[in-house]
Every structure is written in structure tokens, then in C-alpha cells.
């Protein structure tokens with residue numbers, strides 16, 4: 001079976017063929033960092049982290065780049081409100097975002113570039129666009145992209161230039177009276193009082209939003225990349241404009257596959273800061289393990305809208321716990337496992353269990369259908385629960401555990417709870433170690449110290465007795 005990806009560009013599922021054999025260059029538009037991220041922002045993070053994990057399962061080496069937009073009107077506004085530099089705001093929320101990502105088990109990107117660190121590249125690309133006749137400077141130093149100069153404009157969003165001309169107000173920005181055409185968009189704009197700015201040959205100013213991604217993608221991944229992704233609200237104008245800038249400047253096809261996740265909604269309306277109908281990831285973490293949030297997001301296909309509700313979160317919680325409980329039970333049974341070798345019946349079950357892995361891959365090969373992939377994990381859990389029993393062989397029990405852990409891990413779900421030692425248990429083990437030492441049973445004393453170390457507890461022998469701390 002080959003991997004198929006739905007490509008917004010062609011509106012079709014296409015076989016995935018990377019530019020370079022065995023490697024994937026992937027760019028995911030990241031958040032603007034002026035506040036804690038909401039769970040709508042978390043959807044692309046979880047979805048594309050899962051895409052990355054599955055590509056790795058298929059043996060690809062994935063170079064995954066995701067930016068932080070750290071210069072923007074909303075960041076500047078917040079900085080002015082707090083009376084601090086913009087950088088203080090963006091740094092703070094980048095750190096908070098990384099904390100949320102860790103909680104959701106979203107792996108850090110290979111690189112997380114910051115827009116403010118890439119200004120030189122932006123100036124260079126804007127310069128090239130002017131030289132090639134795709135951009136122009138207006139009287140106040142604003143630089144615009146000449147949209148009609150890029151013949152394929154509209155190819156991603158399947159819009160026609162003349163339809164757009166019908167007064168699409170969302171395209172208009174300040175100073176638009178200086179534009180040659182209403183469709184033109186900003187590449188560089190003059191600073192306003194109190195705003196961060198950079199020197200340029202046109203004016204002291206800052207970049208438009210779209211140019212950031214074209215430049216960062218080129219710098220870290222090259223002129224041509226395999227996958228470019230983000231939420232569906234980015235198709236137009238953001239991604240359409242990125243294509244125009246990159247292809248006009250580089251003369252090459254920018255990205256082969258364009259992937260877009262559908263919205264996370266509340267009462268069938270997009271969750272967003274501006275509508276005020278949002279929950280932050282931090283809010284959710286007060287009520288649920290963030291693994292439940294991850295499970296909830298993956299229980300739908302990424303191109304289907306997903307409605308957030310308490311009821312669905314509760315369902316996700318019990319679904320997730322069903323997997324955790326099965327692994328817990330396997331760990332318990334492993335404690336009393338009888339012998340190493342599997343019995344005939346166990347061997348047959350191990351063979352049968354391989355089928356789950358194959359079906360999981362089939363689901364994921366079909367445009368990353370995590371909803372079906374999770375159903376396969378459930379079937380596996382059911383199979384395991386009916387086939388394991390006390391006194392099973394170690395080989396069989398560990399094979400079943402590995403199977404569940406492997407598939408869950410591709411979804412980024414942590415389903416094995418590392419048991420936290422309670423203080424009382426630690427004290428009891430320390431006492432046992434002291435008794436073993438007194439009885440000159442040093443082997444046992446060392447084994448206890450190692451066991452504790454394995455669980456992150458460091459022992460220190462002091463004059464006042466044994467002390468312990470978390471490593």
C-alpha cells in the first residue's frame with residue numbers, strides 16, 4: 001500500500017512521492033505568540049505532529065520546520081498595554097506554548113524559527129521580487145506584491161482573480177490607496193510610533209506576515225518542499241500569498257502537497273480568540289490529562305470539522321483510559337509471568353495480532369485517517385484483554401504490550417503510566433536497605449539503591465542518616 005495525501009492544490013488524494021528518496025521536508029505555519037494558545041491552535045499541532053510520526057514510522061527522515069510569528073499587531077498591542085518590549089511578550093508566550101506542546105506530547109520541530117531573527121532573508125526576497133517586477137515600492141515606503149504579475153495566483157484556493165477583484169475588503173490594508181491594484185498585498189510596511197522596526201532601503205519598518213513563511217521555509221528546507229501545512233483558514237490569503245511570493249522569487253514549485261486541518265468548533269462556530277468562544281490548552285489541563293485532549297483531536301479525521309463539547313471530552317477520557325488500563329493490566333500480569341517461552345496458543349495469538357498493525361497502517365495510509373487508526377487500537381485492546389491471563393508467558397505478555405505501545409506512540413499517545421513512587425514507599429525501601437546493610441546483605445542493599453535510582457530517586461548517606469531526593 002502506498003501513502004495517500006489529500007492535496008488542497010489538486011483537491012485529490014495523491015500518492016505521496018517525496019522530492020528526495022527517504023526524506024521529507026515539511027513546513028507547518030505556527031502560532032502568533034501574544035497569548036496562551038487555545039485548543040483550536042492545538043489541533044494543527046497535534047495533527048501534523050502525528051503526520052510527522054507516521055512518516056517516520058514509514059521510514060522517512062522528516063525535517064520538520066514550524067515558525068513562531070513573533071512580530072505582529074497583536075503582540076505590539078499587548079506590549080504597549082503592559083508597558084514592555086514586544087520581545088518580552090513573544091518570549092513569554094513561546095515558552096508557554098512549548099510547555100503546552102510538551103503536555104500534549106507534541107515533539108519540538110527540527111527548527112522553530114522566529115520571524116524577528118530572519119529579517120535579512122526577508123529583505124533579500126523582497127528585493128528579488130522588486131527586481132523581477134513582482135513587487136513595487138509606494139510613496140510612503142510600503143512595498144506591495146503585484147498580485148496580477150503572478151499568473152497562477154488563486155491556484156491553491158481555487159479562486160479566480162476577477163472574482164477576487166469584486167472588492168474583497170479583507171485584502172485591503174492601511175495605505176491601500178497607494179496600491180496599483182486592490183489585490184496587491186503588503187511585503188514591507190513603515191513603522192508606526194512605538195512599534196519595533198528594522199532598517200531597510202525602503203523605510204524603517206517591519207515585514208508583512210506572509211513573507212515570513214516563504215523566507216523561513218526556503219532557508220531551512222530549500223526552494224522546493226514536500227509538505228506545507230496549517231489550518232484551513234490559512235489557505236487564503238496566507239498560503240496563496242506564500243505561493244505567489246516563493247514561486248515568483250525562486251522560479252520553482254514551492255510545495256508539492258498542501259495539507260489543511262478543518263476547524264475545531266464550539267456550537268458549530270470556529271473557536272477563535274476574536275469570537276471569544278475559546279478554551280486555552282491550560283484551561284483544559286486543569287480538568288483533564290492533556291493526553292485526553294490529544295486523543296479527542298485524533299478521534300476525528302483531520303479534514304472533518306470537530307465540535308468541542310464536555311460530552312465528547314468525557315468520551316475521549318474513557319476511550320483513552322481503556323487503552324491505559326489494558327497496558328496497566330499487562331504490567332501487572334508481567335509481574336507474575338510464568339516462564340519465558342510462549343505456549344502454542346499464545347504463539348497463534350501473537351501471529352494474529354500482527355494483523356492489527358497492518359490495518360492501522362492501512363488507515364493511516366489513507367490520508368492519515370486517525371479516526372480509523374484509533375478504532376484499530378481499540379480492537380487490539382479488546383483482543384489483548386480476551387487473550388491474556390494470569391500466568392501467561394513473559395514473551396507473549398510483552399509482545400502484546402509492545403504492540404499497543406507501538407501503535408499508540410505513532411498517535412503520540414502516552415498510554416503507559418510511569419508509576420510515581422509515594423514518599424511512604426521510598427521510606428520503606430530505604431529502611432529495608434538499612435536492614436540489609438546491617439545484615440551484611442550488600443547485594444540486596446545495592447539492588448534497592450539501583451531500583452530507586454531507576455525511578456529517579458537519589459540516595460545520599462549522611463551523618464544524620466539516609467536522605468533522598470528526586471534526580
Ligand code: AMP
Pocket residue numbers: 029030031032039040041042043044230231232233234261262263264265270271272
Ligand atoms: P494563528 O495563531 O491564529 O495564526 O493560528 C495558528 C494555527 O492554528 C493556524 O494553523 C490556524 O489555522 C490554526 N487554527 C486557529 N484556530 C483554529 C481552529 N478553531 N480550529 C483549527 N485550527 C485553528
Ligand code: ZN
Pocket residue numbers: 028029030213238
Ligand atoms: Zn505561514
